[in-house]
Amino acid sequence: MILVYWLILVNLAAFILYGMDKSYAKKGARRIPEKTLLLWAFLGGSIGAFLGMKVFHHKTLKPKFAVTVPLLMVLELVICGFCLFQNYRLTTSTYDVDLGLSDDIKIVQVSDLHNQFFGIRQSVLLDQIEAIDPDIIVVTGDIVDSTHTSYSIAMDFIEGAVKIAPVYYVTGNHENRLHGDKLDKFYDDMRASGVVFLDDTYADMGEYTLAGIADSSLESFDAYPAFGDEKPVVMLAHEPDYVSLYQSLGADLVLTGHVHGGQIIIPGKGGLLSPDFTFFPELYEGMHSYGSMTLIVSRGLGNSVAPVRINNFPELVVINVT
Numbered sequence: 001m002i003l004v005y006w007l008i009l010v011n012l013a014a015f016i017l018y019g020m021d022k023s024y025a026k027k028g029a030r031r032i033p034e035k036t037l038l039l040w041a042f043l044g045g046s047i048g049a050f051l052g053m054k055v056f057h058h059k060t061l062k063p064k065f066a067v068t069v070p071l072l073m074v075l076e077l078v079i080c081g082f083c084l085f086q087n088y089r090l091t092t093s094t095y096d097v098d099l100g101l102s103d104d105i106k107i108v109q110v111s112d113l114h115n116q117f118f119g120i121r122q123s124v125l126l127d128q129i130e131a132i133d134p135d136i137i138v139v140t141g142d143i144v145d146s147t148h149t150s151y152s153i154a155m156d157f158i159e160g161a162v163k164i165a166p167v168y169y170v171t172g173n174h175e176n177r178l179h180g181d182k183l184d185k186f187y188d189d190m191r192a193s194g195v196v197f198l199d200d201t202y203a204d205m206g207e208y209t210l211a212g213i214a215d216s217s218l219e220s221f222d223a224y225p226a227f228g229d230e231k232p233v234v235m236l237a238h239e240p241d242y243v244s245l246y247q248s249l250g251a252d253l254v255l256t257g258h259v260h261g262g263q264i265i266i267p268g269k270g271g272l273l274s275p276d277f278t279f280f281p282e283l284y285e286g287m288h289s290y291g292s293m294t295l296i297v298s299r300g301l302g303n304s305v306a307p308v309r310i311n312n313f314p315e316l317v318v319i320n321v322t
């Protein structure tokens with residue numbers, strides 16, 4: 001969304017500047033330097049600049065502008081199209097995990113939505129989840145983004161998701177940064193929709209236990225004692241790096257996100273950068289084994305500080321637990 005806001009701003013600015021310069025030219029006033037006008041086109045405002053040239057009949061006969069601005073516009077449209085494809089093409093990764101259940105379950109994991117749009121009222125995302133026909137949907141944090149808290153976007157997803165299957169939720173680091181009445185209302189609305197909060201608590205699911213850890217508790221967790229071996233334990237947490245904590249609590253399967261696939265996945269090297277600014281983090285996607293415990297790291301769906309994913313499509317995770 002940050003990128004979208006920037007493009008709107010810079011194109012609007014370019015359009016206005018071309019109009020202002022035309023007006024200055026007519027009045028014989030001091031002009032805006034041509035370098036400045038071209039700079040705004042270079043900064044992503046080529047569409048605004050192009051429209052400014054056409055609407056105000058300004059610089060259209062100067063080759064420097066008549067050639068450069070349309071070329072930049074085509075280039076920027078291609079880059080925007082590429083980025084949109086990379087950021088919005090929804091993919092599904094499926095894993096099979098054997099926990100010795102007699103009744104198989106299908107879990108859909110949604111992580112790091114960060115208020116990203118996937119269709120009107122999240123219809124693209126919800127249709128894909130509905131087609132998977134899960135038994136439960138788990139949300140492993142960062143459903144909203146602390147820098148653009150559009151709770152209504154996240155709530156659109158929740159309202160659709162609870163109609164598909166029971167939804168279980170733990171908070172991420174972005175929810176932890178937020179406070180106030182709007183957040184409280186968002187949580188109230190989620191609970192009223194039927195979402196089960198598993199921050200530092202757990203639910204008996206019959207054949208297995210579904211446990212959760214709030215992101216704020218990962219450093220010093222003491223909410224419940226370790227589980228025994230009576231039932232398999234599926235654990236929800238936001239960050240993958242707390243492997244020893246999850247093991248010490250007796251987790252058999254842990255579902256996490258947080259790393260956003262490292263934003264840019266370089267073939268043969270892995271994810272480039274974690275949200276904690278670690279280059280090439282060890283855990284950025286996929287399924288990992290630690291003794292008898294399985295850890296799944298979702299690449300998530302949205303973005304935060306870094307607004308672009310490359311070779312790292314948004315990911316829904318499906319876990320067939322047997």
Ligand SMILES: [Fe+2]
Binds near residue numbers: 260
């Ligand atoms: Fe995130």
